[in-house]
Amino acid sequence: MGRYFLTTPIYYVNAYPHLGHAYTTIVVDTVARFHRVLGHEVFFLTGTDEHGDKIQKTAKDRGITPQQLTDEVSAAFKKAWEFFGISFNYFIRTTYPQHKKVVQYVLQKLYEKGEIYLDEYEGLYCVGCERFLTNKELDENGCCRDHKTKPVYIKEKNYFFNLEKYRGWLKDYLIKNDVIYPEFYREEVLNMLEEELPPLCISRPKKRLSWGIELPFDKDYVTYVWFDALINYLTAIGYPENPEWEKWWAGAHHFIAKDILKPHAVYWPIMLKAMEVPMYKKLLVHGYWLVDKLKMSKSIGNIVDPVELAKRFGKDQLRYFLLREMAFGYDSEFSLEAFITRINSDLANDYGNLIYRTLTLVTKQMKGKVPHLGKLQSEDKELLASVKEALETYASEFKAFQFHRALESLWNGIRKCNVYIDRAAPWQAIKNGDLERAGTVLRILLECIKSFAIALSPVMPDSSKALLSYIGFTKEPSWEDALSFEALKEGEKVERGKPLFPRVEMPSEEKKPENGKKEGKKEEKKCYPIEEFTKWEFRIAEVISAEKVKGTDRLLKLKIRCPEERQIVSGIAEYYKPEELIGKKIVVVTNLKPAKIRGVVSEGMLLAAHDENGLTLIVPEKDITPGAKVK
């Protein structure tokens, strides 16, 4: 019997949950549910990381205490996970007294062992980054590249943790044990271990940062980041007091995104070694969800809100999509089109339709009862063999964290069922009066559907539960039931219910403008009469003034003359400075309905062209008076 301790990272409460957080959490939830179906014991941990200078600063800016801030954001995470039906066993917060106690216990222990020591550090400190910079991180003017400010010289005493001491051990351990998955991340970590590891600074003087856990051996300092955050994994299972912790620790699987690979693959193992705690079992590293090829970030403004998506398209639909679309370990592109395609083609057409057509026949032709399983014909046996194979591949891919391949395999089984129902044509048998044969075919299909529902219950818990109840399967599902094709009870009531996975339409206003090669293809198909074009009025306009729209990164407010004066708002601030626009003659669409953009009225739209390298305004090649019509 397996015992699994599954963790997500604890999420930093400086931001609200986004798609990346949701992905990690849903993956772990799915794995947790999968192991529970297999009959394993599971402890699933998630939570929030709540200390540090960013929190202190944000709280100060908002005029609330750090505790109020972290209470608020931590609750938002918990609420989001509850919304998604995340089956965590414990939600930890680093501000819990118990956690502070454990962190201090560990620090004290390592301090006494001599693993932690005080040292004087001098160097250039960037106030914006809130950290020391090396010379190579400075630009040619000696300024911070991110903040364009001169760092200040600081001489400061801090506590350090010696990483180098255990580097050889870790390297050896990682070579001999399959800890990190996918394997190319192990290569990356081994590469990090090629060179000497500098000591890890683990403290901040309280005069700079008070929002943290105090060092037990020095009241003037708090601990910083990793000793606080990573230790949560041990706090949650009762380390060090409750001896139960060891039984869970032996099955510890940490799931993370690739951005925190180093702390989890280098710092944490060395911390454990120094603490004389055994190494965790596995580290599972996934990639990023990209939007338009870019990482999601606040400054680009392309953050995807998972709760909103799930509310619009369904929780189970989103869970399915996230697991089906991303090859675990690699980056994946998120797009609404891809999501909707998955919903319609995989869920509505293949799976949903299989369910619905089967249940319709059973409810209408079999009096709504699970029919008798008669003598099997060769086509029946063939189907059951391939469905069984699909289920077994599903399970083995799942255990290897290849969720997308697991689901792909299961869908092979689902498609086989659609082929089977076509070939066996139970509706035909009914017309011919052979109810026995039709019953057997439908019973086989019901059994397959039950197997799919059980197999998918970790991924889509709500729909699976509903589906199983439709077909009269009400007990707690187990994997044995999934692999059995006689798990349903003959005569049990079957109801059709509503379609579980309705088709969805791509909202037209969110259709992306096609670009690149796609555009050429579409243009051949979609042509418009010239009247469509002549509806639009384009005129030359002179820019009189330009300024940034407050609180936005991309928007500029322009006053233009064309020849009357108008105000337009345009998203070109990343490419043009306000001052370089003044006096420019540009092309503007002048008969658009006025619109409010971020509260500012816009009476037109300027024309610009852009590609991956940037954006350029369309300007007249010779001088011309403002107001001139463009045809």
Added chain:
RNA sequence: GGCGGCGUAGCUCAAUUGGUUAGAGCAUGUGGCUCAUAUCCACAGGGUUGGGGGUUCGAGUCCCUCCGCCGCCA
């Protein structure tokens, strides 16, 4: 600059240790079915496997080199 990853059909991805004719899904086209959520089934078109060179009886796979994208480190 060092290291790593990726590059395969229009798109997303497959192809044990090198081994028949490089495969799926989506999209496209044609035909069929009518139980079903305009769904399903069948067939078809679509590839110089980023370029070049090498090893081999045989290379998407191994080696060298160049190009492009991404990441980590400095």
